[in-house]
Amino acid sequence: MKISVVLTTYKRAHLLARTIDSILVQTNPDFELIVSDNCSPDNTEEIGRKYEALDSRVRYRRNNQNLLMPGNLNAGIREAQGEYVANLHDGDVYDARLLEKWAGALDTYPSAAFVFNAYRSLDELENETKIDREPLPPCFPGTLLLEKIYFRRWRFNSPVWGTVMARRT
Numbered sequence: 001m002k003i004s005v006v007l008t009t010y011k012r013a014h015l016l017a018r019t020i021d022s023i024l025v026q027t028n029p030d031f032e033l034i035v036s037d038n039c040s041p042d043n044t045e046e047i048g049r050k051y052e053a054l055d056s057r058v059r060y061r062r063n064n065q066n067l068l069m070p071g072n073l074n075a076g077i078r079e080a081q082g083e084y085v086a087n088l089h090d091g092d093v094y095d096a097r098l099l100e101k102w103a104g105a106l107d108t109y110p111s112a113a114f115v116f117n118a119y120r121s122l123d124e125l126e127n128e129t130k131i132d133r134e135p136l137p138p139c140f141p142g143t144l145l146l147e148k149i150y151f152r153r154w155r156f157n158s159p160v161w162g163t164v165m166a167r168r169t
Helices: 013-024 044-054 068-079 098-108 142-150
Strands: 003-009 031-037 058-062 084-089 119-122 128-132 164-167
Touching: 003 013, 003 068, 003 098, 013 031, 013 044, 013 084, 031 044, 031 068, 044 058, 058 068, 068 084, 084 098, 098 164
Parallel strands: 003 031, 003 084, 031 058
Antiparallel strands: 084 164, 119 128
16 A cells, blocks of 8 residues: 555544544545544544444554654554555544645655645634645755745744655655
8 A cells, every 4th residue: 555644633532533534535545544542531442443443444543651742643653554654633624635646746756755735724614714825836855944934934833734744764
């Protein structure tokens, strides 16, 4: 399989099913989905196990203790088998073409280490309130991201919000 999706989650059972549903309808169906639970005290495990039983692409894993977000992500990545690894988050809803577009970009630009995208913000009625997008070329050196964007902003924010697909290598 080409793509591993690591979906990190912690104590967001009320949002998890919707996020998983948006991943399972991807136009590129060649992926594994690793739901990496950071020892949630709610019914996250029940939801993860339900999806694991319904779809062979889903694998639920649970940490024995809370590893904080980076530790939880790394635990999920260690189990990933795909050539590309996507880092996705509970509570988000993903466009059905996301994995297809990301894998296509990595295929098109073999020198790219990772890909990311613009982000839509929705209100409680799911109306789009804004799109966070940087005017960047399709492929660019990391120094552009650091020197021209990240370090020149007052709050050191970044257009890369952690939702990315990277090469396993």
